[in-house]
Amino acid sequence: MLTVAVIGQKWLAERLLSALLEMPGVAVTAVVPPGPADRLATLAKEYGLPAHGLEDCPPADLALAAHLHRFMPGHIRARFRLGVLGYHPSLLPAHRGRDAVRWAIHMRERVTGGTVYWMDDGADTGPLEAQDFCHILPNETPAELWRRALAPLGLRLFTETVARLASGEAPRMTPQDERLATFEPAFGVKKLAQD
Numbered sequence: 009m010l011t012v013a014v015i016g017q018k019w020l021a022e023r024l025l026s027a028l029l030e031m032p033g034v035a036v037t038a039v040v041p042p043g044p045a046d047r048l049a050t051l052a053k054e055y056g057l058p059a060h061g062l063e064d065c066p067p068a069d070l071a072l073a074a075h076l077h078r079f080m081p082g083h084i085r086a087r088f089r090l091g092v093l094g095y096h097p098s099l100l101p102a103h104r105g106r107d108a109v110r111w112a113i114h115m116r117e118r119v120t121g122g123t124v125y126w127m128d129d130g131a132d133t134g135p136l137e138a139q140d141f142c143h144i145l146p147n148e149t150p151a152e153l154w155r156r157a158l159a160p161l162g163l164r165l166f167t168e169t170v171a172r173l174a175s176g177e178a179p180r181m182t183p184q185d186e187r188l189a190t191f192e193p194a195f196g197v198k199k200l201a202q203d
Contacts, residue, residue, distance in 0.1 A: 009033060009034070009035050009174075010033055010034050010035070010069050010070060010170070010173060010174040011035050011036075011037045011068040011069045011070070012028060012034055012035065012036050012037065012068055012069065012070050012071070012072060012170065013036070013037060013038040013039065013040065013065055013066070013068045013070070013071040013072070013088070014028065014036060014038075014039045014040070014048065014071075014072050014074060015039070015040040015062065015065065015071055015072065015073050015074070015076055015080075015092075016040075016041075016048060016072070016073055016074030016075045016076045017041060017042045017046050017047070017048055017074075017075050017076070018046065018047060018048075018075050019047065019075075019159060020074045020075040020095070020159050020162055020163060021039075021041070021046075021047070021048040021074040021075055022047040022048050022050075022051050023163050024072060024074045024163055024166055024167070025039060025048060025051055025052065025057075026051065027163065027166075027167045028072075028167070028170065029055060031167070031170065031171060031174065032174070033171075033174035033175065034170060034174050036057060037057075037066065037068050038057070038058055038059075038060050038065055038066055038068065039052040039057050039058070039059050039060070040059070040060050040061065040062055040065050041059055044059070062078075062080070062084060063084070065084070065087065066087070067087040067088065067089070068087070068088055068089075069088065069089045069090055070088055070089070070090045070091070070092075070093065070170070070173065071085075071087075071088045071091075071092040071093070072092075072093050072094075072166055072170070073092055073093065073094040073095070073127060074095060074162070074166065075095075076094065077106065079131075080092060080127055082129060085127060085128075090173065090179060091126050091127070091179075092126070092127040093124050093125070093126060093127070093137060093166070093169065094124070094125055094126075094127045094132075094134070095122060095123070095124055095125075095162040095165065095166060096108060096122065096123045096125060096132050097109050097120070097121075097122050097154065097158040097161075097162065098112065098120060098121065098122070098123065098132075099119075099120060099121040099122075099123060099139060099141060100123040100125055100132055100136060100139070100184055101132075101133070101184040101185060101186065101188050101189035101190070102188060102189070102190050103120075103190055103191075103192060104131055104132035104133065104189060104190065104191040104192075105131060105132065105191050105192045105193060105194065106194045107150075107192065107193075107194050107195045108120075108192070109150040109153055109154055109158060110150045110195050111192040111195075112144060112153075113144060113148065113149070113150055113153065114195075117144060118143060118144055119141050119142070119143055119144065120141065120142060120144055120153070120158070121139060121140055121141035121142055121158075121161065122139070122140060122142075122158055122161040122162050122165060123136055123138070123139045123165075124136075124137045124138040124139070124162070124165040124166055124169050125137055125184075126179070126181060131191065132191075133184060133189075134184075135180075135181035135182055135183050135184065136180070136181075136182040136183075136184060137169055137179060137180050137181065137182075138165045138168060138169045138180075139165070140161055140164075140165060142157040142158065142161055143157075
């Protein structure tokens with residue numbers, strides 16, 4: 009049985025928890041929502057799952073960071089036997105950073121994607137576990153792209169990866185090719201006004 013902690017928020021974390029609760033060979037042992045009003049916290053309460061803060065999350069085989077917008081220190085990642093898988097809405101190593109979706113649209117790219125990767129001490133720099141692409145539709149906003157394609161892609165990549173790991177398959181952990189890496193800063197109101 010693969011024990012899993014779900015750390016995150018909003019639609020992606022809630023849907024991921026729902027999927028994991030139905031998955032054979034997987035036991036969700038803890039959730040870490042941002043607060044009691046978040047969708048993840050509400051669903052966890054319905055199933056009687058303990059909600060924790062990041063600092064007091066108990067050990068498990070694996071943690072999944074679903075829509076987590078904060079750095080996870082090494083002493084917390086070390087609690088999880090396999091590590092912590094995060095989802096980044098780009099084809100890493102391209103568009104590392106907080107506003108990957110906005111930068112892909114701003115740069116007029118026609119294709120983007122999502123990556124499930126092993127979190128490390130860098131910003132979106134850990135080894136790749138699973139990746140897939142999607143098209144960016146003409147005139148699509150970042151929010152529309154996230155809802156239509158990138159959030160569902162993250163859910164699929166997470167669940168496929170967990171199913172593989174629960175079946176006993178070893179993690180893939182493919183290093184990112186640093187020759188292809190880009191990092192863009194967060195968009196700000198001032199920056200957007202200038203574009």
